[in-house]
Amino acid sequence: MIFIGPNDTGFPLASSFPEPSALAAGDASNDNPSAGKSKTEANTDGSGVKSPPENRLDILFVGAHPDDLEIACGGTIHSLVKQGYRVGMVDLTDGEPTPASPAPEVRWAEAKAAGEVLGVAYRRLLHLPNRRLMDGFEERVALAKEFRFWRPSMVVGFGNKTPMASPDHYQAMQITDAAVFYSRLTKWDEHFDGLMPHSISHQLYFKLAFEPVAIAGFDSLVTVDITDSLEAKLASIACYKTQFPPAKAHVFERVRGLAIAAGAAANVRAGEVFATTRPVAVKDLVKHCNQSR
Ligand SMILES: [Zn+2]
Numbered sequence: 001m002i003f004i005g006p007n008d009t010g011f012p013l014a015s016s017f018p019e020p021s022a023l024a025a026g027d028a029s030n031d032n033p034s035a036g037k038s039k040t041e042a043n044t045d046g047s048g049v050k051s052p053p054e055n056r057l058d059i060l061f062v063g064a065h066p067d068d069l070e071i072a073c074g075g076t077i078h079s080l081v082k083q084g085y086r087v088g089m090v091d092l093t094d095g096e097p098t099p100a101s102p103a104p105e106v107r108w109a110e111a112k113a114a115g116e117v118l119g120v121a122y123r124r125l126l127h128l129p130n131r132r133l134m135d136g137f138e139e140r141v142a143l144a145k146e147f148r149f150w151r152p153s154m155v156v157g158f159g160n161k162t163p164m165a166s167p168d169h170y171q172a173m174q175i176t177d178a179a180v181f182y183s184r185l186t187k188w189d190e191h192f193d194g195l196m197p198h199s200i201s202h203q204l205y206f207k208l209a210f211e212p213v214a215i216a217g218f219d220s221l222v223t224v225d226i227t228d229s230l231e232a233k234l235a236s237i238a239c240y241k242t243q244f245p246p247a248k249a250h251v252f253e254r255v256r257g258l259a260i261a262a263g264a265a266a267n268v269r270a271g272e273v274f275a276t277t278r279p280v281a282v283k284d285l286v287k288h289c290n291q292s293r
Contacts, residue, residue: 065095074233075226159205
């Protein structure tokens, strides 16, 4: 696992990339669609740091604050890792200050622990300003560099405004939308430290677990069956001891309850709902609809 936090900058050196996990290697012998498909050419940034093609990520999740991704889609992240996909997480801000956290380093230590619970290959804190996160050119470029470096086929980010919660979330959505677009633009490499353009095939939106089951304003939804990953999701949220002390135990009840409600609507024990930015087409309708039975 690679974690880049408060005191680190730049992309990791190629020599620091870990070997694919035993879990991923084991699953790759089955029907893991990502196995053997990382054929992207080696990629360098302006300082000659290489992103070996075998270490590209399959999917990258983007949140505004450490704990957003665990609450919104921790079950899906854990489930994807168990299926052998290489999963990354990017937190745009450090989420600090907050009332019970003594320092950003403490919050980041919690985020690292949560990332380890979920089993992700990569997690990075992007150091954009908490509470005053704004969609802007530099913010878009900073995130697009992550996409160009890691070359995921799928990006998942915030899907809407979150009234009564942080306005950073909606800004994160707009930054992510723009960064997906910026990632593929040609003849603009000087803004991205020479990182090559990369086209992202699929973009999905998540909601925080406390919002209604459906994502307002989007017609195309998909539910991920997280039956076998619900406990890991809750365990990853519990890593944020400064955010969810015993006085906030009700948060775990709500997350569990809403996962069960989302799953029940799709006839599975627990689920997380995503909006797809484009309708998802399937070739084998029967297999697609039966795979969670
Ligand atoms: Zn947040």
